[in-house]
Each structure stands twice: as C-alpha cells, then as structure tokens.
Amino acid sequence: MDDCIFCKIINNEIPSTTIYEDDDIKAFFDISQVTPGHTLIVPKKHVKNIFEYDEDLAQRVFKKVPMIARAIKESNPDIIGMNICLNNGEIAYQSVMHSHIHLVPRYSDKDGFSMKWADNTGVASDEQMQERADAIKKNLED
Ligand code: 5GP
Ligand code: ZN
Numbered sequence: 001m002d003d004c005i006f007c008k009i010i011n012n013e014i015p016s017t018t019i020y021e022d023d024d025i026k027a028f029f030d031i032s033q034v035t036p037g038h039t040l041i042v043p044k045k046h047v048k049n050i051f052e053y054d055e056d057l058a059q060r061v062f063k064k065v066p067m068i069a070r071a072i073k074e075s076n077p078d079i080i081g082m083n084i085c086l087n088n089g090e091i092a093y094q095s096v097m098h099s100h101i102h103l104v105p106r107y108s109d110k111d112g113f114s115m116k117w118a119d120n121t122g123v124a125s126d127e128q129m130q131e132r133a134d135a136i137k138k139n140l141e142d
Contacts, residue, residue, distance in 0.1 A: 035105050035107060041103065080108075
C-alpha cells in the first residue's frame with residue numbers, strides 16, 4: 001500500500017517510537033499521545049479494519065495485546081487503567097485506514113480521554129431484541 005502511512009512506519013520509511021515488533025505486528029507510540037504511553041498495535045499485513053481480519057491474522061495480532069498492555073501498565077505506577085479501542089470506519093472515528101488497536105493508559109478522570117455512552121436500556125422490546133440477535137446469528141461463520 002504505497003500511500004499508507006502505517007505501511008510506511010512498518011517499513012521504517014517514516015520514523016516511529018517503537019516499543020515492540022515481531023513478524024506480525026509493530027507497536028509504536030501514537031503521535032498524538034492522548035495520554036502518556038498511548039500506543040498503537042498495528043498488523044504488518046495491510047488490512048483496512050476488523051472486517052478484513054481472518055481468524056489466523058486475528059490470533060496473531062490480538063494475542064499480543066495483553067502482553068503489551070501489561071508492559072505499558074508496569075512502566076509507570078501512575079497508570080491505574082487502560083482503554084483499548086479499535087475504530088472501524090470513519091463513522092467510528094477511524095482516520096488511518098490501516099487497522100490499528102489503540103492502547104490508552106489512564107491516569108485519572110481528567111487525563112484527556114473520555115467516552116460518551118448512551119443508555120437505551122428498555123427502549124427496545126424483547127421481540128425487537130430477539131430480531132436483532134437473530135439477524136446477527138444467521139451471519140455468524142463457523
Ligand atoms: P484513528 O483515528 O484512525 O483510530 O487513529 C489514527 C491514529 O494515528 C491517530 O490517533 C493519530 O494520532 C495517529 N497517527 C497519525 N499519523 C501518525 C504518524 O505519522 N505517526 C504516528 N506515530 N501516529 C500517527
Ligand atoms: Zn497500510
């Protein structure tokens with residue numbers, strides 16, 4: 001992918017502060033450092049988003065998340081939690097179209113990171129919930 005900024009980082013054409021690398025992934029600091037230590041885990045294979053992972057790639061990438069998350073947490077006693085985000089599609093705040101997992105260490109409720117969740121408990125009827133579930137279930141792959 002010639003125009004992909006993360007492919008260029010993977011190929012060392014653009015510098016990055018890298019904390020871990022193997023045959024399958026590169027983990028480097030996000031330039032924006034939402035909080036100190038904010039890291040991206042990026043598959044070396046150019047896949048656009050979660051919908052393009054096959055099971056083998058998913059295993060090779062996601063199995064590394066806990067190890068890297070722990071290393072970040074252990075690096076600083078002020079880290080008391082971590083948000084892990086995988087944005088898929090512009091509507092979901094994906095701006096770089098090479099899949100990446102954000103690890104955002106959390107220090108306090110005023111550390112610069114926030115999420116807003118609507119609460120729609122009870123809005124959908126039981127029948128509507130079952131219809132939604134059935135629509136998903138019929139698309140599950142073995
Ligand atoms: P997204 O919005 O797609 O979930 O996240 C893309 C992330 O890539 C952003 O948080 C942005 O700061 C980061 N980013 C964009 N360009 C670069 C770059 O050249 N180097 C690094 N290290 N991070 C980048
Ligand atoms: Zn790429």
